[in-house]
Amino acid sequence: MKTMRFILKKEFRQIFRDKIILAMMFVMPTVQLIIMPLAANFEVKNINIVYIDHDHSSYSQKLIYKIISSGYFKLAGGPNSYKEGLKMIEEGTADVVLEISPGFERNLVREGSQKINLSVDAINGTKSSVGGSYLLSVLADFNTNLDVNIKSPNGTVTVRPAKINIENSNWYNPRAEYKYYMVPGILVLLLTLIGGFITALNIVKEKEIGTIEQINVTPIKKWQFILGKLIPFWIVGMTVFTIGLIVMYVIYGIFPEGSLLTLYTFAAVYLIALLGLGLLISTFADTQLQAMFIAFFFMMIFMLMSGFFTNTESMPDWAIIMSNFTPVTHFIKVVRLIVLKGSRFSEVKNEFFYLIGFAVVLNGLAIFNYRKTS
Amino acid sequence: MKQLLVFIRKEFYHVFRDRRTLLILFGLPVVQIILFGYALSSEVKNIGIAVLDNAHDVQSEQIISKIKSSPYFEMQKPVLNYPDIEKKFREGSIKCAVVFPVNFGSDLYNSKGASIQIIADASDPNTATILTNYLNAMISDYQQQLNPALKPSYQIIPEVRQLFNEEQNGSLNFIPGVIALIFMIVSTALTSVAVVREKEMGTMEILLVSPFKPVMVLIAKAIPYLVLSLVNFIIILLLSVYLLNVEIRGSLILLFAESILFIITCLSLGLLISNLTNSQQTAMLISMMGMMLPTLLLTGFMFPIENMPWIFQVISRILPSRYYYDIVKSVMLKGLGFSYVWKETLVLLAMSAGLLTLALKKFKIRLS
Numbered sequence A: 001m002k003t004m005r006f007i008l009k010k011e012f013r014q015i016f017r018d019k020i021i022l023a024m025m026f027v028m029p030t031v032q033l034i035i036m037p038l039a040a041n042f043e044v045k046n047i048n049i050v051y052i053d054h055d056h057s058s059y060s061q062k063l064i065y066k067i068i069s070s071g072y073f074k075l076a077g078g079p080n081s082y083k084e085g086l087k088m089i090e091e092g093t094a095d096v097v098l099e100i101s102p103g104f105e106r107n108l109v110r111e112g113s114q115k116i117n118l119s120v121d122a123i124n125g126t127k128s129s130v131g132g133s134y135l136l137s138v139l140a141d142f143n144t145n146l147d148v149n150i151k152s153p154n155g156t157v158t159v160r161p162a163k164i165n166i167e168n169s170n171w172y173n174p175r176a177e178y179k180y181y182m183v184p185g186i187l188v189l190l191l192t193l194i195g196g197f198i199t200a201l202n203i204v205k206e207k208e209i210g211t212i213e214q215i216n217v218t219p220i221k222k223w224q225f226i227l228g229k230l231i232p233f234w235i236v237g238m239t240v241f242t243i244g245l246i247v248m249y250v251i252y253g254i255f256p257e258g259s260l261l262t263l264y265t266f267a268a269v270y271l272i273a274l275l276g277l278g279l280l281i282s283t284f285a286d287t288q289l290q291a292m293f294i295a296f297f298f299m300m301i302f303m304l305m306s307g308f309f310t311n312t313e314s315m316p317d318w319a320i321i322m323s324n325f326t327p328v329t330h331f332i333k334v335v336r337l338i339v340l341k342g343s344r345f346s347e348v349k350n351e352f353f354y355l356i357g358f359a360v361v362l363n364g365l366a367i368f369n370y371r372k373t374s
Numbered sequence B: 001m002k003q004l005l006v007f008i009r010k011e012f013y014h015v016f017r018d019r020r021t022l023l024i025l026f027g028l029p030v031v032q033i034i035l036f037g038y039a040l041s042s043e044v045k046n047i048g049i050a051v052l053d054n055a056h057d058v059q060s061e062q063i064i065s066k067i068k069s070s071p072y073f074e075m076q077k078p079v080l081n082y083p084d085i086e087k088k089f090r091e092g093s094i095k096c097a098v099v100f101p102v103n104f105g106s107d108l109y110n111s112k113g114a115s116i117q118i119i120a121d122a123s124d125p126n127t128a129t130i131l132t133n134y135l136n137a138m139i140s141d142y143q144q145q146l147n148p149a150l151k152p153s154y155q156i157i158p159e160v161r162q163l164f165n166e167e168q169n170g171s172l173n174f175i176p177g178v179i180a181l182i183f184m185i186v187s188t189a190l191t192s193v194a195v196v197r198e199k200e201m202g203t204m205e206i207l208l209v210s211p212f213k214p215v216m217v218l219i220a221k222a223i224p225y226l227v228l229s230l231v232n233f234i235i236i237l238l239l240s241v242y243l244l245n246v247e248i249r250g251s252l253i254l255l256f257a258e259s260i261l262f263i264i265t266c267l268s269l270g271l272l273i274s275n276l277t278n279s280q281q282t283a284m285l286i287s288m289m290g291m292m293l294p295t296l297l298l299t300g301f302m303f304p305i306e307n308m309p310w311i312f313q314v315i316s317r318i319l320p321s322r323y324y325y326d327i328v329k330s331v332m333l334k335g336l337g338f339s340y341v342w343k344e345t346l347v348l349l350a351m352s353a354g355l356l357t358l359a360l361k362k363f364k365i366r367l368s
Helices: A002-017 A021-037 A056-069 A084-091 A104-111 A124-152 A179-209 A210-215 A222-252 A260-284 A288-305 A317-324 A327-340 A344-374 B002-017 B019-039 B057-070 B082-091 B125-144 B176-199 B205-210 B216-241 B253-274 B278-299 B310-319 B322-333 B336-364
Strands: A045-055 A071-073 A097-102 A115-122 A164-171 B049-051 B073-075 B096-100 B114-121 B154-161
Touching: A002 A222, A002 B073, A002 B322, A021 A104, A021 A179, A021 A222, A021 B278, A045 A056, A045 A084, A056 A104, A056 B322, A071 A124, A071 B073, A084 A344, A115 A124, A115 A179, A115 A317, A164 B322, A179 A210, A179 A222, A179 A260, A179 A288, A179 A327, A179 B278, A210 A222, A222 A344, A260 A288, A260 A327, A260 A344, A288 A317, A288 A327, A288 B019, A288 B176, A288 B278, A317 B019, A327 A344, A327 B019, A327 B082, A327 B205, A327 B336, A344 B082, A344 B216, B002 B019, B002 B216, B019 B216, B049 B057, B049 B082, B049 B125, B057 B073, B057 B096, B057 B125, B082 B096, B096 B125, B096 B154, B114 B125, B125 B336, B176 B205, B176 B216, B176 B253, B176 B278, B176 B322, B205 B216, B216 B253, B253 B278, B253 B322, B253 B336, B322 B336
Parallel strands: A045 A071, A045 A097, A115 B154, A164 B114, B049 B073, B049 B096
Antiparallel strands: A097 A115, B096 B114
């Protein structure tokens, strides 16, 4: 016990001595958590549109006016030909070119339907698909009015169809703001960076500069050394998590809907799992550089597979399995559920078992490996 | 000159001796391309949905079976009341729910019409929007089936041409981003660590007293990483073409020239970082943690830059990766020529010149 106290003292001193590491651990995540959510906004607005109207009829002008005034699109210029419009897309100043062919109105009244040509910059998948669906809904609306206007110009409609009124409710985020989804996600990512990454670096540093050998010849036992490494970082991790929650509330006005105790229970277990990962990485690496790259490699995969950016449900089956083997996936899910929806422990206990499993397996592997390598 | 070659060879040995790091260096782009290409599409499908059906009539059953057969939704067990729906949301097993009121079917034909409630979990707004649109389309589709007279007899039909991406390849705009990210990591992070390591180990002093210009030391340090980055670049291009079926539309020579320019920018940044720091750990933290997130967030391949507050738009203008991303997008994916990207190229040139000058200045100071 006494030995343990000394080791912990030494480790804490080492952490707090290095101002840069300290800043990296506490200041950087805080700053990034304040800043990043402002940038991480998937919302699609301001789709730049240009049009070429060869018809110049009242209907073509009505249609264009309707599209421009829908609020989804921004008029980005007035090209004189399709070619010029295309050039604007190439330069990136326009996302959509709308072209109305001559005789549009005459043919519409005569034949009942007319095509308009849209050319979309499809490199950005989200933007082009969301923009397309906006345009379709504007057109559907326009078509309905068109129908009524052409059939009964005096406004006497007699059609009585079966009608379904759809009432759309947005729960948990009525104003559809992105921050609710992003802030908890970013907090988890930052915690993962700190917990997994810095631990690994710290242990490998001892290896690289040879101090680990010195510790090995002292009467300090291996488990004491490992615990001495992990406990301070666990405390640092929990502190960072707490700072993160405070930032989330003070800056973004998001206070966890669920119980803080549940949230912290999950965070505690998650951090143990992460530290195990960090330790495991450190057994595979001999230099800090290697440790950093291994950590980065995993971080990258975690970030992509965790459902931070996309829905895990929509991935192919093999990717879903992979994502289930990623600790971050479960923690991000839980933090979002508890913070945004107030989920109770009993409702998310499956994720808890996952995390416990990760903590046991990762630490087990790490200790097993550690004994083998040193 | 001969000396320089010998020196470069020594540095190459240094780099290639470390098998594990090499494995990761080459594994990273492969894994990233596979993940981005196959696992990370912006598609929304197989999303959990629950139905609260108070009507239990033919019409509500028909709509439910429509939802069941759609690839977008994964129907969960029926729920019995609103608290049940909330519980399902809290468990994270559904992202939307549909509620049919009592008498749904009979209300359809009276004057008021019938109502349906669609509840979406809006904590993830984009997914909520997409799901709500799917459901709305399904329901109005059903409405038209019930009553063919509803089909408007006058309509404007949009004909959409998907420029640069006919196959609707969802991973297209990620590829230039991945390339930029990999360069940023490999060139910036690795170089920054390489120089600092010599300092930490004390071997830098030895290099500096050798009859060798300090500038040469830096160049020799940077060249292996330039080669590594280029090899990585070729790997990414091959994977994109043969695995993800991406068509490279523009000139390969231009693409390579621009990439070398960007790599030099990254290397200069790495050298600068390494000259400003004294420990590997610090260098790594600055180049990895300080660079990775901004690159990921502010380059424009994850989140649209035009939505960001103006301050970020300004910051994104000082990130070299943003310009490179624009260049790759224009040349590789749109097939445009140099006349479209000369501005960005100039910016990168200026940045690399500036960073390199700074790095060398800082380096000289250390000699005194």
